[in-house]
Amino acid sequence: MNDAINQPLPKAYGAIVEETQRLGFTMPSDIQTCALLRTLAASKPAGRFLELGTGSGLSTAWILDGMDNASTLVSFDHDDALLAIAGKYLGHDQRLSLVRSDGADWVHENEGQAFDFIFADTWHGKYLLLDEVLAMLHPGGLYIVDDMLPQPNWPEGHPEKAFAFIEQLESRDDLWIVKQHWATGMIIGVKRC
Template identity: 40%
Template structure:
């Protein structure tokens, strides 16, 4: 019996996938990763959630599917070609704020309250600028990344970045981590106490 079958997609996720397909955007998170995002979001009732790398909104749609009515999601995207698509998918939900900015720049200047969860689906916060991200995570916050196993969309020079990340993240004092050789390859971390 398979236990990693394709899940039933929530309506907003269906809409986000259709928008990604119409835009020929191949880099959305998988349904398996989405189900983890939904479950992790549900573990933070009333929480402040963060996504770096909105794309067309598929990951954010999964996160929103798990959030309670009092949680909020801030999602950051730099690619001006996909921002209107993500806006059309997500902005009917008052719990979400879509920020159009480079994630590294946004992290550098962010001075609001800490986040309880971060899904990182872009280079800043994963391959670069992790200290800036970790500084805006509350103790006990979840840190989640995907795409750690080779993907058809990877550029030829990407594998060394992933290998360096996997080595460095194991030595990160701010996090307790678990890596999983599953689906696109995922890592879950928990921000330790101050």
């Protein structure tokens, strides 16, 4: 067994990768993470999905690829240039709502919404407003984060934030988690019933 992705890539993935590289964005989700997101998305038929941090839409494409036609995905980001790439290649998908918003604003404006699958790929829902975002997760819902192993683009002091975040997740009594020393470092949680 190896980490090779031997299944079809989402249709728009290659074009999104090219535009992301031209833009110089250095924080995209890696392909192993994306493949896992697609697989996990397929486990939530007719699900409500939330992605915190669209970026250029790389992970968004994979989540959409795993979703069925009865599912919906809300994905937000504050960066117009990155959202433009996502919109160009994925905006036609009726299941997707792309939103330009600051993370804190979006979370506060949408309290009370509930989701079956949350991918927290930005500070909000991970290092900030964790309680508020986890309150949006249905019982049995998936909470997923990546980039938990040291990354070359981490700023000074970030390893301490990551370790504190992991300890916080481990101490929660409303979430079962598994830590994976794989890809960029994944944590998958399931909201306890």
